[in-house]
Amino acid sequence: MISIFGEKHRPFCDGLSRRSFLSIGALGLGGAALPDLLRAEAASQPGRKAGDKAIIMIFLPGGPPHQDMWDLKTDAPSEYRGEFSPIRTNVPGIQICEEFPRLARITDKLAFVRSVVGAEGPHDAYQCLTGKKRRGAPQGGWPSIGAVLSKVKGAANANCPPFVGLQPKVGHEEWAEPGKSGYLGPAHSPFTPFKGGGSQDMVLKGVTLDRLRDRRTLLGSFDQMRREVDNSGMMEGLDTFNQQAFGVLTSSRLAEALDITKEAPATIDRYGKGRDRLKDDGCWSRLDQFLMARRLVEAGCRCVTIGFSRWDWHSANFKQGREEFPLLDQGVSALVEDLHARGLDQDVSVVVWGEFGRTPLVNKDAGRDHWPRVSSAVLACGGMKTGQVIGSTDRLGGEAVDRPVDFQEIFATLYHNMGIDTRRTTLTDLTGRPQYIVDPSFAPMQELIA
Numbered sequence: 001m002i003s004i005f006g007e008k009h010r011p012f013c014d015g016l017s018r019r020s021f022l023s024i025g026a027l028g029l030g031g032a033a034l035p036d037l038l039r040a041e042a043a044s045q046p047g048r049k050a051g052d053k054a055i056i057m058i059f060l061p062g063g064p065p066h067q068d069m070w071d072l073k074t075d076a077p078s079e080y081r082g083e084f085s086p087i088r089t090n091v092p093g094i095q096i097c098e099e100f101p102r103l104a105r106i107t108d109k110l111a112f113v114r115s116v117v118g119a120e121g122p123h124d125a126y127q128c129l130t131g132k133k134r135r136g137a138p139q140g141g142w143p144s145i146g147a148v149l150s151k152v153k154g155a156a157n158a159n160c161p162p163f164v165g166l167q168p169k170v171g172h173e174e175w176a177e178p179g180k181s182g183y184l185g186p187a188h189s190p191f192t193p194f195k196g197g198g199s200q201d202m203v204l205k206g207v208t209l210d211r212l213r214d215r216r217t218l219l220g221s222f223d224q225m226r227r228e229v230d231n232s233g234m235m236e237g238l239d240t241f242n243q244q245a246f247g248v249l250t251s252s253r254l255a256e257a258l259d260i261t262k263e264a265p266a267t268i269d270r271y272g273k274g275r276d277r278l279k280d281d282g283c284w285s286r287l288d289q290f291l292m293a294r295r296l297v298e299a300g301c302r303c304v305t306i307g308f309s310r311w312d313w314h315s316a317n318f319k320q321g322r323e324e325f326p327l328l329d330q331g332v333s334a335l336v337e338d339l340h341a342r343g344l345d346q347d348v349s350v351v352v353w354g355e356f357g358r359t360p361l362v363n364k365d366a367g368r369d370h371w372p373r374v375s376s377a378v379l380a381c382g383g384m385k386t387g388q389v390i391g392s393t394d395r396l397g398g399e400a401v402d403r404p405v406d407f408q409e410i411f412a413t414l415y416h417n418m419g420i421d422t423r424r425t426t427l428t429d430l431t432g433r434p435q436y437i438v439d440p441s442f443a444p445m446q447e448l449i450a
Contacts, residue, residue, distance in 0.1 A: 052156055053347050053418045054297035055145065055382075057305045058290075058332065059125050060354035061175030061282050062312030065368050066376035067360060067397035068321055069097050071114045080360050080396050083318040091387045099325035102333035108387040109336050109345075111379045111448060115391025115400035118407055119356040119372035123312070124174035128353055129305070130182075131411030131438060138429040143188065144179025145411065146303035148437050150188040151427060152420060157300025159253045161191035164296050166289045167307035168194045171281030178305045183429040190305070193258060257299040260291050267291070271334040274327050282310020285324065290331040294338055297348050302418075311354055315365035328352075336380045349382025349417045351410065360396040374400045377410060382417035384448040408442040416444040 065082075067073055072086045072095065086095035089107035096104055096112070103110065120126075120133050127133065129144040143151070146163035155162035165178020181188040256262055274287035285308060293304040308328065313320050332352055339345050357375035358368030374393055380386060391403040412422045415438065422444070426434035 053153070053349075054156075054301060055149065055303045055349045055351070055414055055418065056293045056297065056335070057128070057145065057303070058350070058352040059128050059175075059305065059307050060309065060311045060328075060352065061125065061172075061307055062123065062310050062354065063356045063358055063370060063375070064311040064354045065313065065317060065321070065358040066114070066374070067358070067393075068317065068368075069100070069325070070112045070376050070378065071393055071397055072097060073360075073395060073397045076360070076396050079362055082362060084321065094387075094389055097321075097325065099321060100329040102329045106333055106336060109340060109380055111384060111386045111388050111390060113377040113379065113390045113405050113410070114393055115402065115404050116353070116357075116375045116377050116407065116410070117373070117400050117404040119375060121356060121370065121372040122174075123172070123370075124355060125177045125179075125307070126174075126355075127407045128355060129177065129179040131408045138183055138431065138433070138435060140183030140185075140430045141180060143182035143184045143427070144190075144305075145414065146179045146190055146305060147181040147184050147188040148415075148427070149302040149418065150181075151184050152425065152437075153302050153418065155300045155302060157253060160257065160296070160300035161254075162300075162302040163188065163190045164301050164303070165190040165192045165305045166194060166292060167192065167305065168278065168284055170278055170283055170307075175282050175310070176307045178307075179303075183435070184427065253299050257295040257301075258292060260288050260295065263291065263295075267338070270338075272327075272330050274331065279310040282312070283307035285309040285327050287327060287331045287334070290335040291338075294335060294342075294344075294348075298342075298344070313358070313367050314363070314369055315367040317358070317362065317367045319366075332378070332380075339381050345381040346383040347381075349384070349414050350380040351377060351414065352379075353377035357397075360398040371398070373398060377405075379410070379413075379448065382414070383450050384413070384417065385450050388447065390445070390447050405445065406442060408438050409445050412438045412442050413444040413448050416449065 067080075068082050068084050072084060073081050074086060075081075084097045084099065087098045087101065087104055088095055089104040091107045094107055094112070096107070118127075118133075129146075130142040131145070132142045134142075146165070150162040153162065163179070167176035167178050170176040178190040178192055181190075260268060268288075268291070271291045272287040275285040278284050289306050289308075293306060296304050308331070309324050311324070332350075336350060339348050339350070354375065356370060356372040359371045361368075363369060374397070391405055392401055393399060394401050415422050415425075420437070422436065422438040422442075423440050426436050429435050
């Protein structure tokens with residue numbers, strides 16, 4: 001554990017009475033300190049080369065209602081079709097929910113997969129993060145896509161973690177899981193700046209999220225830490241990995257990536273604010289995390305995961321949709337347009353999805369219940385062929401009838417976009433056995449490969 005001491009402050013509510021501090025501690029897996037993780041990572045990846053490909057994964061925890069978003073069933077009986085109406089998009093023949101007008105204007109930059117199948121059914125992000133089912137997992141568990149990219153690709157910049165999760169700490173923690181490292185070990189676990197809790201990645205005691213977003217406070221704190229460390233001579237006594245640990249957490253590159261105030265006001269307004277508060281036991285609906293994600297991949301991150309809102313709508317499905325759909329519409333459209341405007345649309349892949357779909361039949365509480373049989377996903381950028389719909393469901397939206405798409409097919413496509421051949425790439429598990437990152441029976445989706 002490394003503690004970097006700062007200025008004296010009045011007592012905080014957590015009992016700290018003399019100084020605020022930033023602790024560089026365990027990353028939550030195995031209790032390894034950050035310098036140890038960096039040392040292990042370097043040992044496992046000798047001579048790795050930097051690159052510029054990345055993935056932003058937006059997880060909608062709880063299971064979003066596919067038939068109220070991207071796959072409306074206007075010909076179904078009223079007890080199935082719900083309250084929303086479809087609108088035209090800028091691609092002839094494609095219609096989506098009226099609550100997504102911004103996405104409708106950029107549908108040529110999106111691909112809607114209406115026939116995702118193979119969901120196991122648990123209320124968590126596991127399949128969206130790994131692509132795989134738990135059954136048959138090796139010792140240590142399957143690594144998430146962020147951990148795989150950390151291992152195979154590393155970061156594009158040494159001062160920026162390759163894998164970052166922007167999820168907060170929530171009541172149902174499985175919904176805010178950024179992705180585990182599995183059998184790859186803690187060296188490839190995610191950096192989670194908003195989790196907090198002492199044993200987590202980075203804890204800025206006394207610095208609220210509002211202050212974290214204040215550029216002057218954030219960079220001023222880092223500058224003060226650098227001065228105090230240098231004056232004490234501590235840096236001279238640290239080995240290379242300790243110095244790298246300091247570099248990761250105090251580098252201007254990482255600090256600035258998390259500091260959206262460096263953006264033009266018009267860009268910040270385009271993304272919007274959303275809501276800081278958690279939605280029940282789910283995630284917050286913050287829109288600035290989409291902007292942070294773009295900034296992080298520009299800074300060198302390979303994978304950024306986001307948990308957005310709470311979508312387990314067993315009651316008041318349409319009321320909640322009118323509250324959450326416009327926020328998702330604004331955040332995703334701003335991100336996709338921004339990636340195109342900045343020339344990142346060939347290099348950064350975006351995927352938006354949840355763990356399963358919702359029942360075709362609206363229940364007595366005006367909600368929809370769990371439905372693992374079929375769900376949907378939206379993909380963008382990454383050099384993919386967009387402006388299309390892939391797959392279809394039946395008249396009620398309950399079964400895939402055309403081009404069923406497995407989770408692993410989407411993962412094979414995302415890895416393909418990163419330049420990784422899933423038919424050949426294996427990683428060694430804890431027993432020394434090679435494991436394919438995607439079952440070789442699944443190939444990238446030819447409909448999306450440019």
